[in-house]
Amino acid sequence: MTSTNAAYCQNTFYEAWRTAIQRYGIYNPWTKRGAIEGLLPHGPHNVRDVLATHILKRTGSYEQASYAIQDTPDMVAQHYGRFLPQDKSEIAARILNQVWEAA
Numbered sequence: 001m002t003s004t005n006a007a008y009c010q011n012t013f014y015e016a017w018r019t020a021i022q023r024y025g026i027y028n029p030w031t032k033r034g035a036i037e038g039l040l041p042h043g044p045h046n047v048r049d050v051l052a053t054h055i056l057k058r059t060g061s062y063e064q065a066s067y068a069i070q071d072t073p074d075m076v077a078q079h080y081g082r083f084l085p086q087d088k089s090e091i092a093a094r095i096l097n098q099v100w101e102a103a
Contacts (some may be wrong), residue, residue, distance in 0.1 A: 017044045052080045060091045 008016065022041055027034035048069050055065040062073040065080065 014043050018042075049080075052076055056080050057091075 018041055021039070024033075025035050026039045026041070027037040029037075052065045052069045055068050056062065056076065059065070062076045062081070066073045066076045069076070
C-alpha cells in the first residue's frame with residue numbers, strides 16, 4: 001500500500017497473495033465475509049501442490065499432472081507420488097464405471 005513501485009518480486013508477490021487470501025478467501029463468521037470456511041492462510045506454491053495432487057488422483061497420470069504445473073513427470077512422481085498408490089483401484093473402478101455408463 002505504501003510502495004510507489006507496482007512491480008512484483010518474489011517476496012512482494014507472496015505478501016500480496018497472502019493478504020488477498022486473508023482478506024477475501026478466508027470466511028469470517030462474525031463479518032460474514034470471505035469465500036471459504038476453514039481455509040487457512042497459504043502462499044501461491046500451495047496452489048501448485050493442490051493442482052498436481054488433484055490431477056494425479058483423478059487421472060493417475062504423472063504426465064498430465066506435470067503439464068498442469070509446468071514441471072517434469074519425474075518431479076511429480078518424486079514429490080506427489082505418495083498420493084497415487086492407494087487410489088489406483090479407485091481410479092480403475094471410476095474409468096470402468098464410465099465405460100459401462102456410456103454403453
